[in-house]
Every structure is written in C-alpha cells, then in structure tokens.
Amino acid sequence: MAKYRLHKNTNVKSAGYNKYYARKAAGKLLTLKDIVAHMAGHNTAYSKGVITGVIADMVNCIRELAYEGNQVKIENLGIFQVSLKSKGVNDPTKFNATTDIQSKWQVRPTGECRMKLLGVTRAAGAELSWEEATDYTSPRTTAGD
Numbered sequence: 001m002a003k004y005r006l007h008k009n010t011n012v013k014s015a016g017y018n019k020y021y022a023r024k025a026a027g028k029l030l031t032l033k034d035i036v037a038h039m040a041g042h043n044t045a046y047s048k049g050v051i052t053g054v055i056a057d058m059v060n061c062i063r064e065l066a067y068e069g070n071q072v073k074i075e076n077l078g079i080f081q082v083s084l085k086s087k088g089v090n091d092p093t094k095f096n097a098t099t100d101i102q103s104k105w106q107v108r109p110t111g112e113c114r115m116k117l118l119g120v121t122r123a124a125g126a127e128l129s130w131e132e133a134t135d136y137t138s139p140r141t142t143a144g145d
Contacts, residue, residue: 003027003133006140025133032056066105076111 003025009016030038036051044051062072062080071081087100108114132138 002130004130005133005136006138008139020139022130025135073110077113078107078109081106 004022005025006020007023009019009021011017028034032052032055036048036055039051040046040048046054062074065072066080066082069082071079073079082103083106085102085104089095089100132140
C-alpha cells in the first residue's frame with residue numbers, strides 16, 4: 001500500500017493557504033536485484049540469473065531505441081521516451097545542441113498500469129490504495145492543540 005504524509009500549505013499567496021495536502025511518502029528504492037528476487041518469489045520457472053539477464057537486456061534496448069527518437073511501449077506498464085528542454089537563442093547560427101539542449105526521460109503509464117493507477121479496473125482490490133505514513137508526526141495528532 002502506498003503511503004502519504006499531510007503537509008500544510010504555508011504559501012500566503014496560494015489559494016490553498018493553510019490547507020492540508022497529501023504528499024507521497026518516499027518508499028524504498030528497489031534495485032534490479034530486489035525486483036529479480038521479488039519476481040523469483042512468484043514461483044517462476046526462470047532462475048534469478050535468467051530474469052536478471054532479460055531485464056538488463058530490455059533496459060539496454062529501451063534506452064537504445066529511445067535514443068534513436070522512438071517511443072517504446074511496454075504493454076500494461078508505460079511508454080518510454082526521451083524529450084528535451086531547450087535554451088532559446090537569438091541567432092539560430094549560434095545554436096549548439098550540446099550546450100543548448102537538456103535531455104530528460106518521460107514515462108507515461110499504459111494499459112492495466114494506467115487503469116489501476118486511475119482506479120478504473122474491475123479486479124477487486126487491484127486499485128492503488130493509500131494510507132497515512134506512520135514515520136512522521138501527523139498534523140492529525142496535533143490538530144486543535
């Protein structure tokens with residue numbers, strides 16, 4: 001289950017000033033090794049070594065294809081692509097792709113992943129659900145003090 005923390009908006013210029021908003025609480029950073037161990041725990045016939053190799057090859061191929069300008073869709077997960085942010089220049093002859101372009105990754109959820117994220121799935125209990133994190137002092141416990 002995903003965790004959130006409540007934070008008070010203290011920006012006096014905001015329409016939401018003094019209101020509480022949920023922010024996602026940071027979870028664990030799972031590595032390839034963690035994902036492989038998780039997948040192997042699902043009674044798969046594949047060894048951890050095979051799973052590691054397939055995922056590593058897939059990551060390399062996604063990067064290679066995206067760097068060629070393609071969008072790479074992994075069904076029920078997401079569409080991976082690179083995009084760019086560019087500095088403006090007054091003289092087009094002075095534009096330098098190396099210094100004037102900043103590259104970034106984008107991932108858009110697709111299929112089941114997108115539907116579950118939006119809570120549109122019919123599968124019982126498959127929707128993303130949230131609970132308040134317990135590793136901080138919640139404003140609920142101090143409200144009215």
